[in-house]
Amino acid sequence: MSREYRVAIMGATGAVGATMMELLEERNFPVASLKLLASHRSAGTLKEFQSETIVVEELTHDSFDGVDLVLSSAGGSISKEFLPTAVKKNCISIDNTSAFRMDPDTPLIIPEVNMYAAHDHRGIISNPNCSTIQMLVALKPIYDAVGIKRIVVSTYQSVSGKGGAAVTELVTQTTAALEGRPVECDKFPHQMAFNVSFDWPFTDNGYSEEEMKMVHETHKIFEDDSIGVSPTTVRVPVFFAHSESINIETDQKLSVEDTRQILSQSEGIVVIDNPSQKQYPLAVDIAGTDSVFVGRIREDLSIENGLNMWVVADNLRKGAALNAIQIAEQLLNTTLDSRTDQS
Amino acid sequence: MSREYRVAIMGATGAVGATMMELLEERNFPVASLKLLASHRSAGTLKEFQSETIVVEELTHDSFDGVDLVLSSAGGSISKEFLPTAVKKNCISIDNTSAFRMDPDTPLIIPEVNMYAAHDHRGIISNPNCSTIQMLVALKPIYDAVGIKRIVVSTYQSVSGKGGAAVTELVTQTTAALEGRPVECDKFPHQMAFNVSFDWPFTDNGYSEEEMKMVHETHKIFEDDSIGVSPTTVRVPVFFAHSESINIETDQKLSVEDTRQILSQSEGIVVIDNPSQKQYPLAVDIAGTDSVFVGRIREDLSIENGLNMWVVADNLRKGAALNAIQIAEQLLNTTLDSRTDQS
Numbered sequence: 001m002s003r004e005y006r007v008a009i010m011g012a013t014g015a016v017g018a019t020m021m022e023l024l025e026e027r028n029f030p031v032a033s034l035k036l037l038a039s040h041r042s043a044g045t046l047k048e049f050q051s052e053t054i055v056v057e058e059l060t061h062d063s064f065d066g067v068d069l070v071l072s073s074a075g076g077s078i079s080k081e082f083l084p085t086a087v088k089k090n091c092i093s094i095d096n097t098s099a100f101r102m103d104p105d106t107p108l109i110i111p112e113v114n115m116y117a118a119h120d121h122r123g124i125i126s127n128p129n130c131s132t133i134q135m136l137v138a139l140k141p142i143y144d145a146v147g148i149k150r151i152v153v154s155t156y157q158s159v160s161g162k163g164g165a166a167v168t169e170l171v172t173q174t175t176a177a178l179e180g181r182p183v184e185c186d187k188f189p190h191q192m193a194f195n196v197s198f199d200w201p202f203t204d205n206g207y208s209e210e211e212m213k214m215v216h217e218t219h220k221i222f223e224d225d226s227i228g229v230s231p232t233t234v235r236v237p238v239f240f241a242h243s244e245s246i247n248i249e250t251d252q253k254l255s256v257e258d259t260r261q262i263l264s265q266s267e268g269i270v271v272i273d274n275p276s277q278k279q280y281p282l283a284v285d286i287a288g289t290d291s292v293f294v295g296r297i298r299e300d301l302s303i304e305n306g307l308n309m310w311v312v313a314d315n316l317r318k319g320a321a322l323n324a325i326q327i328a329e330q331l332l333n334t335t336l337d338s339r340t341d342q343s
Numbered sequence: 344m345s346r347e348y349r350v351a352i353m354g355a356t357g358a359v360g361a362t363m364m365e366l367l368e369e370r371n372f373p374v375a376s377l378k379l380l381a382s383h384r385s386a387g388t389l390k391e392f393q394s395e396t397i398v399v400e401e402l403t404h405d406s407f408d409g410v411d412l413v414l415s416s417a418g419g420s421i422s423k424e425f426l427p428t429a430v431k432k433n434c435i436s437i438d439n440t441s442a443f444r445m446d447p448d449t450p451l452i453i454p455e456v457n458m459y460a461a462h463d464h465r466g467i468i469s470n471p472n473c474s475t476i477q478m479l480v481a482l483k484p485i486y487d488a489v490g491i492k493r494i495v496v497s498t499y500q501s502v503s504g505k506g507g508a509a510v511t512e513l514v515t516q517t518t519a520a521l522e523g524r525p526v527e528c529d530k531f532p533h534q535m536a537f538n539v540s541f542d543w544p545f546t547d548n549g550y551s552e553e554e555m556k557m558v559h560e561t562h563k564i565f566e567d568d569s570i571g572v573s574p575t576t577v578r579v580p581v582f583f584a585h586s587e588s589i590n591i592e593t594d595q596k597l598s599v600e601d602t603r604q605i606l607s608q609s610e611g612i613v614v615i616d617n618p619s620q621k622q623y624p625l626a627v628d629i630a631g632t633d634s635v636f637v638g639r640i641r642e643d644l645s646i647e648n649g650l651n652m653w654v655v656a657d658n659l660r661k662g663a664a665l666n667a668i669q670i671a672e673q674l675l676n677t678t679l680d681s682r683t684d685q686s
Binding site for chain 2: 174178190191194238245282296
């Protein structure tokens with residue numbers, strides 16, 4: 001990591017953009033220069049990075065000049081419009097939107113799971129959906145050990161997945177509800193304070209887009225369409241960190257003890273699993289951390305080779321910004337280096 | 344219902360006790376007299392019923408004199424101590440605690456599901472756990488139509504299931520969290536504000552007692568130990584109404600359309616299932632209502648004969664007080680009448 005890289009963040013004023021800046025600093029990412037890009041409306045905003053003030057610039061097709069690495073999190077339509085230009089300008093883009101995730105030419109990468117597939121990129125690497133990332137980090141070691149036939153997952157997703165304005169709206173709604181005033185919805189389709197809800201667009205088969213992402217992304221990342229995935233994604237009144245109740249059927253039996261041991265030894269996973277001592281991963285504890293936390297590992301009582309577990313991770317960090325930066329870090333010594341050598 | 348009955352409520356100052364009083368009044372239950380029983384600490388409390396003030400009495404073994412029907416919700420150990428006396432005094436008790444649920448001589452009843460089994464009682468009829476009641480009301484018509492092999496369920500349970508003090512603690516914790524003050528836990532083992540958590544005792548197999556209730560009670564109520572039940576019970580920061588994400592594998596295929604039709608025509612069930620119009624059951628809407636609400640019915644994408652659905656009900660009403668009173672109402676013309684005729 002002796003070289004330094006010219007980095008641009010698309011969507012720099014959003015929740016994930018802010019977390020990307022935090023993480024670049026925390027992790028001493030070798031940043032030669034940082035360009036912050038956002039919409040016309042947000043241009044001119046001032047941000048602090050490494051004790052310097054950076055003025056947010058309006059994203060245009062000229063924004064990528066003099067940039068090596070683009071970290072993109074400004075929405076799918078923005079990625080679709082601008083990342084092809086970044087590719088032409090010889091940048092490497094890590095895209096946190098769904099724009100290119102299912103494109104067969106775009107690798108969809110979780111570093112702990114399928115980093116090998118990243119090196120075959122054509123200028124864009126996609127970051128999976130937050131719910132998929134934490135689920136597959138937790139399941140990959142089990143998949144490798146005994147195979148997985150089927151996953152039934154129900155999520156408990158925090159509102160920060162919907163952006164900073166949704167976090168503010170949960171505060172506003174909660175205050176109104178506690179004071180007995182009417183609860184108003186702007187970001188959320190329904191009251192989110194003291195409620196659980198669905199707030200993703202629905203597809204024709206009755207599943208939400210969020211649910212279908214978990215199906216398709218699992219198949220692509222594991223390169224295995226034979227795994228059954230049956231998801232129900234639910235928004236809960238939690239600010240940060242997603243929790244998931246995951247039930248799996250494995251090809252061969254794996255004991256609870258062996259599962260704990262395999263997961264404990266796996267990269268990116270922390271096992272907290274001592275329920276009798278009230279120890280299991282909880283969203284409020286995991287918010288702000290970098291690992292995927294697994295607990296409540298127990299044998300399924302209803303089938304021969306089944307396991308239940310509870311998986312929690314910070315959706316803005318491992319579920320978004322951190323995963324993107326980890327991809328970039330692991331590319332540094334290979335693709336990114338060879339690319340910038342030619343520029 | 345020309346006769347009137349002398350009713351006693353055990354646990355009259357609790358959340359379920361209060362709901363029982365509300366429902367007796369709302370439903371014009373034929374109450375000749377109402378005795379409110381609670382601990383020594385709560386004795387002397389004044390309660391309003393049908394425009395009259397009733398003084399809460401301390402529960403003793405003499406409390407059951409002149410009583411026909413006991414509605415009991417004062418905790419399992421209190422039921423174990425006092426209900427045998429109520430039986431000796433020739434009362435019929437509907438017990439909302441877990442004390443006698445798995446006793447082979449005690450019927451465990453959901454009126455829409457297995458009312459036939461209630462008539463064989465020996466003085467005590469058990470009300471199932473709140474999570475079990477709403478799940479089995481929703482699943483019984485499907486079980487009857489095509490059989491059910493296996494249930495994977497994850498719950499989103501409101502804090503009122505833990506009693507009135509827990510509701511107050513969620514308010515206190517939420518206020519503290521919003522004001523940036525430390526969150527204190529008394530009723531909950533962990534922060535409940537803006538968090539999801541587990542707050543039931545755990546058994547040796549890693550499942551909580553709440554989870555194991557869903558397994559054992561399903562087997563007893565359906566009289567079918569062959570159904571696999573794989574539960575994960577989770578507390579969410581919602582005041583009233585439990586939500587459940589339920590995945591089932593049926594013996595024979597049942598289409599989504601047929602499932603909607605069968606459930607819509609079933610007693611005690613309301614189907615709200617139009618996700619593209621953002622219509623599905625939500626806890627804040629269902630709180631205070633009497634039915635079991637089912638939505639998000641969709642074909643499981645991972646197995647041949649599978650369905651996913653979302654089931655919501657008011658845990659204090661259908662999950663507790665209402666179910667108990669419905670049992671009593673349906674007994675009125677049969678057992679209870681014949682019993683009181685002899686007294």
